[in-house]
Amino acid sequence: MSVRQGLLALLAQQPMYGAQLRSEFEARTGGTWPLNVGQVYTTLARLERDGLVEEVGADDEGRISYRLTRTGRAEVAQWWLSPVDRETTPRDELVIKLALAVTVEGVDVHRVVQTQRTATLRHLQDLTRLKQRATTHHESGDGGDGNVDLAWLLVLENLIYSAEAEVRWLDHVEARLVREASRPRRQARTVPTTDDEGPGTVGGPSAPHHTIATTPRGAQ
Incomplete structure (x- = not known):
């Protein structure tokens, strides 16, 4: 906001x-x-x-x-x-951390995911307890401004939905990592070219070679 x-x-x-x-x-x-x-x-x-x-x-x-x-x-x-503008993507530290973790050697990405999931679940439990107390207070009508209580409930519910979505996304990330680990790795093979060779010649002893990255069948 x-x-x-x-x-x-x-x-x-x-x-x-x-x-x-x-x-x-x-x-x-x-x-x-x-x-x-x-x-x-x-x-x-x-x-x-x-x-x-x-x-x-x-x-x-x-x-x-x-x-x-x-x-x-x-x-x-x-x-x-007016609708809230969603054209500008906010910087989410968790997304940035995991995007970098999978590209940096030596990082235990699974541990990063599990650590974050534990913290997010604990945060979700705290939010749920807050919502239970806020709901009881709001429904009892015991003092305070009912509209302010409702506003706080809406904020809490938004935070709860966000935390639940984060847990689901972390589950998805871990499943993606497992699938990625089982994929055949891209391999490089050397193939001859016909540069500077006569008609019908398919590479000779002096023909230059180029390295081409190939993906095994079924790896996509």
């Missing part, structure tokens, strides 16, 4: 100052994507520069609040109705 768009969405409700925006952002996402105040104020400065927010004065403690401009409200409205 873009911090820029998240702050605009919060300001669509009411004017807020930087620390308040950070607190609201983290409360509504369960602290999954923590922000620091400096990041919030840097983003607010850019939003003000772009004409999307404006200052509305300081409170008794000198904290400056911001509100959306008309342009800012239009951008928030457009954001709600």
Whole structure:
């Protein structure tokens, strides 16, 4: 989620100052994507520069609040109705690690996969316990904001689905490694050429040779 768009969405409700925006952002996402105040104020400065927010004065403690401009409200409205852009592929450290592991000699790729699976399963168990507690709290209606509870549940469920997908992908990676290990390796064979030879001659003692990589039948 873009911090820029998240702050605009919060300001669509009411004017807020930087620390308040950070607190609201983290409360509504369960602290999954923590922000620091400096990041919030840097983003607010850019939003003000772009004409999307404006200052509305300081409170008794000198904290400056911001509100959306008309342009800012239009951008928030457009954001709600626009799909999230998936054209830019995010850098996933696990994918990068495994892609490199299979190309670097001396790396025990199976151990890398198994270690990650153990960690991901443990993370999945923690998320499941959090969801159980959050669901109980939400359904009991015992204090708090029901919409904030629902928001936290949605975030947790997204994280659970992602963890489950990661475990399935790791299972697939391990199965792929097993299949790859059983494949015949590509071998090189030397074949003569007819360069500089007369008609009908198929390579002589002085004919140059070229190495051609071949794949045994059935290896594809």
